[in-house]
Amino acid sequence: MYAFEIERPSTIGDAASALGHDGAQALGGGQTLIPTLKQRLAAPEKLISLTAIPEMQGVCIGDAGEVCIGGATTHATVARETAKSYPALSGLASHIGDPAVRNRGTIGGSLANNDPSACYPAAALGSGATIVTNTRKIAADDYFQGMFTTALEPGEIITEVRFPVPQKANYQKFVQPASRFALVGVFVAKYADGVRVAVTGASEDGVFRWDAAEAALSRDFSAAAIEGLTASATNLISDLHGTPAYRAHLIKVLTKRAVMAAA
Amino acid sequence: MTQVSMTVNGKAVSGDVEGRTLLVDFLRGGLHLTGTHVGCDTSQCGACVVHVNGIAVKSCTMFASEAAGAEVRTIEGMANKDGSLSVIQAAFQEHHGLQCGFCTPGMVMSAAALLKENPKPTEHEVRAYLEGNICRCTGYHNIVKAIMAASGQDVAAIAAE
Known part of the structure; x- marks a missing residue:
């Protein structure tokens, strides 16, 4: 690693001002950033740790019944504390990485990084979540802007993520066993006003919604409803783990499994 | 360099670390607690797992300064008080x-x-x-x-x- 300093502010305000300096970079749980620094793929002058800020920790229920999660909340805490309020989200969080990674990695860090194979982007987009930052609220539909690209401005901090709770939901992840990321993952959520289907791990553009499946499932929430559909392989990821056609096939299989498992 | 203090296996310790000093390097190099191993250094293998405030973490993927004030437990702290195996x-x-x-x-x-x-x-x-x-x-x-x-x-x- 190149040399850098670390600051650990205890308020969002202090963190925001520290991030206003050139060469400053936010540090969440570090489960992606630290390996990146080890490979010298990033060279920040100063890391601003967001894990010592009490107001960015924990899970609560908002006024509209939505599940509100502090940006620096670890995957392990989300898994534990949303088990009753949003089981599909809890299930997703409980299968990210491995136990020690879940004890450090944070929801805000995952969403800010927007890895094309990460799990949380599928939950946020599939739930129509709201990404709350220190300056504004961003709808998930506007937030994800391509592989490793988001609507966040430099220095902007994800302080909270708000998930409307669906009637039924499920996340199906086809694990790439070496990395423990999703080779393909599909999050299906049924709300009173329609169904959302978000796909991660598959596209060169990062997480995306499968519109045709959403329309079909909104009419009839059953695996049979999407039997006649084919997920497009255009612009899907091609690597040694799978071809675009293979990933397209997985999208449909996992969507059907998610619908059948949704509770 | 900044000074970092924490409790390791029940004992108060402190030492000078850089921002980039990993917790595992502080334990092994700074405190000579070489029971914690670095296998892959890419957070895959888990040979470096220690407990920080009672929670298992990969000490190769956490900075020493992030453990400031924490209670850290390593393999050297796992035996019973009389030295017999846990x-x-x-x-x-x-x-x-x-x-x-x-x-x-x-x-x-x-x-x-x-x-x-x-x-x-x-x-x-x-x-x-x-x-x-x-x-x-x-x-x-x-x-x-x-x-x-x-x-x-x-x-x-x-x-x-």
Whole structure:
């Protein structure tokens, strides 16, 4: 690693001002950033740790019944504390990485990084979540802007993520066993006003919604409803783990499994 | 360099670290607690697992300065006060839960974290919890058996002989 300093502010305000300096970079749980620094793929002058800020920790229920999660909340805490309020989200969080990674990695860090194979982007987009930052609220539909690209401005901090709770939901992840990321993952959520289907791990553009499946499932929430559909392989990821056609096939299989498992 | 202070295995310690100093490097290089191993240095293998405030973490993927003020426990702090092996350590010995021993510190620390939150895990739960701990001798069967035995369960029918 190149040399850098670390600051650990205890308020969002202090963190925001520290991030206003050139060469400053936010540090969440570090489960992606630290390996990146080890490979010298990033060279920040100063890391601003967001894990010592009490107001960015924990899970609560908002006024509209939505599940509100502090940006620096670890995957392990989300898994534990949303088990009753949003089981599909809890299930997703409980299968990210491995136990020690879940004890450090944070929801805000995952969403800010927007890895094309990460799990949380599928939950946020599939739930129509709201990404709350220190300056504004961003709808998930506007937030994800391509592989490793988001609507966040430099220095902007994800302080909270708000998930409307669906009637039924499920996340199906086809694990790439070496990395423990999703080779393909599909999050299906049924709300009173329609169904959302978000796909991660598959596209060169990062997480995306499968519109045709959403329309079909909104009419009839059953695996049979999407039997006649084919997920497009255009612009899907091609690597040694799978071809675009293979990933397209997985999208449909996992969507059907998610619908059948949704509770 | 900044000074960092924490409690390691019940003892107050402090030392000078750089921002980039990893917790594992502070433990091994600064405190000479070399029981915690660096296997992969890419947070895959789990040989470096320690407990920070009672929670299992990969000490190769956390900065020393992030553990400031924390209670850290390493493999050196796992034996009983009289120096005898703890229940988990004794079970690893009894059931031959190690071959070359390189992964063992991380396996023991992960096992302790698992049994703290789930005192009677099933074999499947043990295997799932060890997802982030890799044994390149592939000695998993006896590791799983040792952890099941440490939880007080009958292991006669567990895993392959």
